[in-house]
Amino acid sequence: MLMISPKMASGAQDKQYTPSLLSFFIYNPTFGPREGEEEKKILFYHPSEIEKNEKIRNVGLCEAIVQFTRTFCPTKPAKSLHTQKNRQFFFEPEENFWIVMVVRNPMIEKPNKDGKPPTIEYQEEELLDTVYGAVVRQCYSMYKLFNGTFGRVMESGGVELLIQKLEKFFYRYLQTLHLQSCDLLDVFGGISFFPLDKMTYLKIQSFVNRVEESLSLIKYTAFLYNDQLIWSGLEQDDMKILYKYLTTSLFPRHSEPELAGRDSPLRPEVTGNLLHYGRFLTGPANLKDPEAKFRFPKIFVSAEDGYEELHLIVYKAMSAAACFMISANVELTREFCEQLDGLVGPQLTLLASDICEQFTINRRISGPEKEPQFKFIYFNHMNLAEKSTIHMRKTASVCLTSVHPDLMKILGDINCDFARVDEDEEIIVKAMTDYWVVGKKSDQRELYVILNQKNANLIEVNEEVKRLCATQFNNIFFLD
């Protein structure tokens, strides 16, 4: 057991600046090994308006740091560089391809009297390597989901094509990075599963199997409800990143038209088909439109022999969403989309209301949701299941947490400690603000609890957490 009392930031009149993205670049040192050709190494650089020589200098510096640290440990090159003003993260996703992200440290601007310029205090130790390292890896995974590996693009169209693809993808993607709200959940990159009774789950299974049988083009299916996963025909690693895309990008962009007002432009045209609420979130917005395009985003998932390219059809009825994945070699037609709409729409609508009904019944049986005194994050490395009562619903723009960032940082610190050893561990921290923070690791599971009981002692806190485990996690093996 470890006791830490971290110092808390204070000063109400001070101006706080959250961490922000300074630059993001991708290079390959083998592309311009000779002097004078350094620019060729750079495949992508954000912000693009930076002067050429500065870009070359920054890339050169990273290259040098990585080379230098390699001499100490050839198998584990440097992952990050801490400086007073910023922090750099290095990641080599494919051989010789490097992604570097530079994040400015959070800072506090303290006003000075007598008209002097304010003093800026950089908070060098606030950023967590694990969190932002995970963000860089996620950037690559997301790129790879829609474009395949760097190597694959190089093979098909050389450096020019790769540069083009990187530009196209990261230009938009980097705008959606919200570095100030990254936390432990980014480290986990977990999946929230929808709790469901066995019978309803089997019905969903049956639905998926039937659709895959009637529309034999469909190779894989994933099923979500309320932005939570219920079924994945994809392998776990692919699902992990697809889930991230769906829940943080695609779904928030298509808020429920059912919830939208009558005259809202979000509400789709009711084109005579009142039998179901099904609609395409990718591909054609309106099937009846004679101009409709039947083009879907393509994604890359792992296959036995490398990667396979698939059309991603996301179809939603009320809160139920089904993702159908079809080999990209097939051209999708209007007929196919109409067939899918006719088959899936009514069934999915029915299932969605079934699930909703079951969920309400189960909730009623288990009694009214008791607002627990504690907030927790649970993560299971085995199935990537995550559960958080700390985070509000994620939206495209922000990820809201209901606790102070300092507490989130303590959680991140505990997680780093857990990562260091294989053994089961338990860490209890009393934070400056009188909160208790408890981290438990049992086999592949991690649980973080924040308790707001300032007068409680260590034993009471321990008992409280035991009680939480007994009520919330009684159906899994979780060592006390």
Added chain:
Amino acid sequence: MAEEHYLELSENPVQFEHASSVNNVFFDEANKQVFAVRSGGATGVVVKGPDDKSSVAFRMDDKGEVKCIKFSIGNKILAVQRTSKSVVFPDKRSLKLLKSQSINVNWYQYCPETAVILLSTTVQGNVLQPFAFRNGTMTRMTKFEIELPVVPKPAKLTLSERDIAMATIYGQLYVMYLKHHSRTVNSPGAEVVLYHLPREGACKKSHVLKLNTTGKFALNIVDNLIVVHHQSSQTSLIFDTRLKEPDCAVNTHQPVLPARSIHPYRIPLSGPAAVPSQPPVPCQLFNGSWIVLLPPTVHLLQDKGKLMDFLLRRRDCKMVILSVCSQSEKGSLPVVATVFDKLNQVYKEYLEAEQSYTAMESGPSRGGGAQKRPVRTQAVIDQSDMYTHVLSAFTERKDVSHKFIIAVLMEYIRSLNQNQITVQHYLYELVIKTLVQNNLFYMLHQFLQYHVLSDSKPLACLLLSLESTYPPAHQLSLDMLKRLSTANDEIVEVLLSKQQVLGALRFIRSVGGHDNVSARKFLDAARQTGDQMLFYTVFRSFQQRNQRLRGNPSFNPGEHCEEHVAHFKQLFGEQALMKPTTV
């Protein structure tokens, strides 16, 4: 094409001497016996039934032409009718009149199974008066009228005995009326009209069978199916009164299957006497000896749901149903689901009847407990039948994609769950085996996550065995053991085998089993890790337990820990041992 026939005659014909000037032949429907009476009985009477046991041969005096001859049940009394107004009982000569009814009767029919006699009354003959015999009493039942297609003028006997038959179908007595096609009424063909004759209450017209043709017909009941033979086309039609016809008016039935002729049959020549190639006795008399061949129906009835409804009500249906199930083809998942649901519905009804019977048996007997043990018919197809005859072989099929195999297995499990039937472990095992063979571990993981494969110790052990190929199986298994709450020993074993000695110790303490566990087992495991501090901790922990339980920290000889005590002393010295505290 042998497969085109769905009806055939029994393999064992009843052979007898054909009717001639010296030989009279009679058939008794009640006992299903054929009487061949030679020379009025003087040169012999041979009685044969469908089974050899009921064959009898005897002689009697020739006292004139025999008009009718029958045995009582069990061949105890023989009744012979020689004149229209007298019946002779050769073995017992006294008879007592119990009850008499005076009615003008055109003709009568008697149904031996239900002991109901039907009398044709009135001039047209279409008012039928049934009487039921039971325990020596005769009960007059409600009379009823058969609707005639044409009412003749002047009135004359119109309803013929030949057009009326009685039969028990699905346990209920029906009067079947063959309503011939009438030129005056615009109807496409003849019909069979079924009147339901309940034990109490009024007789009601309940079903109409459309024959869609005209001519001469004969009726049979085989396995609760109504078989209508059409003479001129030499084909037979099958009707099932329980098959609902969605596109017809209620209780109007079309034939289940297209008309087919009876399976050709040759009577083997045997005996010195020349046996005619065709028996002279009309076939319809041999009620019990018809066989409906179910396998051909499978090809003839395309709608698998309807086919299941049909098959589930037949007597020898099990193997046919199972063979239908094993022919599941790709593209038929909704059909497979329907078939499973129909099977499991019957299976569930049986289980429930069985359960309530067992509850009655064990509970306090009420009013003599008249409830009968439910009969398990062939239509009850349980999980073991499905496993043995269908699913197990199905998972081995190479010509079917694993996707479809898994879909079918899941569909069966879904159907069982929907009917609240507890799924047997071997089905889960089959699912797991199929998933593992196809490397679909993530799928398996998801099924377990949603408890589709219910918890059990064998399943948990199976998962443990998968750990080397799929490491997360370890966690899944431990979770399952935990949920079972009766597997604490197993959990300790698993943890110890993983050298998680402290974890095991903490676990057993949290479930309150610390006082009863074997210290030696833990010390063995602790010593094996080679971690001296761990050994020290575990050793001291058990010394403390001993102190608490027995007031002495030392181990009992029964615990066989001497070796570990010596090891402890060697590592940490004698003085590190906990000393007994004296009070």
